[in-house]
Amino acid sequence: MTGRRALDQLPRHVWGTLTVTIMLALLLLPGTPSQAADAAETELALRYAPRISLVLQEQECGPGEPYPPSAVGPLFDNPAVALRGPWTTRDLITVAPSEQDLARPLSGYSLDFPGAALAPGCTYEKWVKRDWEGVPPTIYAHVATEEGRANRLALQYYFFYPYNDYNNKHEGDWERVQLEFDVGTVAEALTREPVRTAYSQHYGVELAHWGGQKLEIRDGSHPVVYVSAGSHASQYSSGLAIGRNAEQGFGCDNTSGAQKVLEPAVVVLDSDLERARQEHPWLAFEGHWGELGPQVFYDAPTGPALTSTWGKPFTWSDAGRDGSFMIPGDAAVVAGPATSVFCGAIAGGSDLFRQFTNKPLPVLLAIGAVLVVAAFLVRATKWRNTSPLPALQGRGVGQIISDSAELLRAHWRLWIGIGSPGVLLAGLSLIGLALSESSGLLSALASLATSLLIAVLTTLVTGATSQAVRLLDEQGRASVRESYRLVFARFWPTLVTLALFLVALVALTLSVYLSIVALVLTLGWSMWNVVVQVEERTGIDALRRSWRLARRQWLTVVAVVGLIALLAAFLGGVLATLALVAVQLPPVMFHLIPGLTSVLLQPFAALLLTYTYFNGRALEDEAIDGAAASQVGQGEPRGEQPAISR
8 A cells, every 4th residue: 555545544623633743733833044034134134224314415416425325126117227148348248127137147247327427417417316216215235255254254245326426436336334243143142342444445344342432333233334426335423535556445535514314115125145045136146236347447346145245254354454544524524725726636546537538539639728728838938037136127927936946945044934834724625624514603703703813914925035035135144033023113104005905805795796806906005015014105095006006027927826826726725635655644644745835835826926016117117217208318407206215
C-alpha cells in the first residue's frame, strides 16, 4: 500500500484532528526566520530614519536645493527616460525601460534622462517637478554586516537625487549615511543605541559619535543630515564646507541659509541581496543611473548594491575622518573675501572646463581674445623711465604701478608700520561677518557701525601714506609716528569730507538709475583724501579738486581704481586659497589672511592714488605752462602761476 493510499484510509475524525493541529501550529508558531528578520529590520530602519535638511529654494530654478531624496519608481516605464548600451553613448536599447529591463546584468549600460547634463538650464528641475508630483521624498534602508567584523552591524540609508548640480555636473546621484552598532544582530540593535555615524562626502566619509555635540538628533533617535546644495554631500551642520582634495570634494559645499526639513518615507531593502533583488529588481542593475559624460567625472554613478559599502560597510567607514573644514553660519557669514575667492575660483574653473568640454571652439576663441587684449595693454603701457621721487612728475599707468612698488620695496618697514591697522581691520571684518549672521535692529546697527569703523581706519591709512610720500619727497625721510601725527592734525577735515563722500554715494545708489552717476563720482572723487592731506582742502572743495585732477586723466584713474578694487577683492582671498591648498588652516586663520594682507595692500593702494594725484598735478602744470607759452608767443607777459599748497 502506498503512502497516499494509507492516508486516504484514515478515518474522518483523524483527518479533522490533524487539520486543527496544523492550523493551531501555524497560528501559534512565530513566522519564518526571514519574515521575523524583515520585521525587525523595518523597525530598526524606521526608528533611526534620518531627517533631511535641504537649503530652501524660494523660487523655481533659483538658489537652493530643488531635488529631495527621490523614489526611483518614476524612472520606470517613463517615456522621458531611455536605456542605452555600452558601445557608444548614443546606442539606444529601449525607451521607457521597465524595472524588469534593469533586472538583467547590464554592466556598462546607462539610463538617459531628459536634458543635457553639461548644460542643464532648468530642464531637470521641471522634469522632476512634473514626473515626481505626488511622490513623497523617499530613502532606502539596508542592514549590512561584513565578514571578519564580528559584533558590528551597520544600518545604511541610500538617497537618490535625479541630478547633481555641482562642479562635476551629472545625471543621477546616489549618496548614503550609515549608523553603526556594536552588536551582531538586528534584535540586539533594537535594544541598544548606535555608537557612531558615517556621512558620505564625495569620495570620503566623515564620522561622528552618537550623542556627541557634532551630531544633531531629533525626536530622540533621528539624526539630521544637512544636504549640500547641488553636490548632495551629507554634512553634520549648516555652513560652508571647504574641501581641498577628492575625499573632501575640491571646492565648497554649501548648507547655509534657510532650511527645509523633510521626514522621508523609508523603503527597507532586505539584508539578503537575492531576496532584495526579488522584491526590488532595479537593485540588479549594474549600469549607470544617468547618462555617460564626455569625461569620466561627468558620468552618472552606479547603484547601491554595486558600491563597496554594501558588503564592506566598516572597511568604508573605518577610513573616515573625524572632521571637515566647516565655516558655520548663514550665507552672509560664509561669503567672506577668502571663501568668496576660493569658492568662486573653483566653481569658475569648473564651469570653464565644462564649457570647454561641451563646446571647445568658442571657449578657446574667448581665451585667445582675452590674452591678446591683455598682451596689447601690457606692451602699450610704459613701465619705466621714471623714479618714485620726486613725486610731482607725469607718469603712465604702468609707471604709477612700478614706482609705487619700488617705493614700497625701498621703505617696507615704514609701510608695514603705516599699514598695521590692517590687523584691526581683519578683526573688524570677522566681527562684521559674525554680526551679519544674526537678525534684528541691534545687529543691523552693529554691522553698520563696524562698516563705518572700517571706512575710517582705511581712510587714516590712506592719509598716513600720502603724508609719508610728501615727507619723503620734501625731507628724504619719514616715520610712522610723524605720518600719523600729520593725519590726526587733519582728522576733522578728513572726517567731514569722508562723510560727504559716503552720504552722496549712498544716496545715489538708492536709485538704480543713478548708480552709474555714483560710479562716475567714485572715480572722480577717488583722490579726495590725498587732496585733504597734501593741499589741506576740506569738504566739497576737496571733492571738486579731486574731480578736476581726474578730468585730465580719466583712463589712468579708471585703470588705477580698477586695479585697487581687484587687489582688494582677490589678493587676500588668493593668498588664503594658496595657504589652504598647502596647509589645512583653521577657519579663523582662513578669514584673517585677507585682513592681514591689507597691512601692505592698503599702503600700496594709497601709493597708487597718491601718484595718480601727482600725475594730475603734473598734467595741470603742463597745461598752464602751455597756455603761458602761447601767451608769450603772442607778445603777452607771462603771469604768475597759481600756487598749490603742499
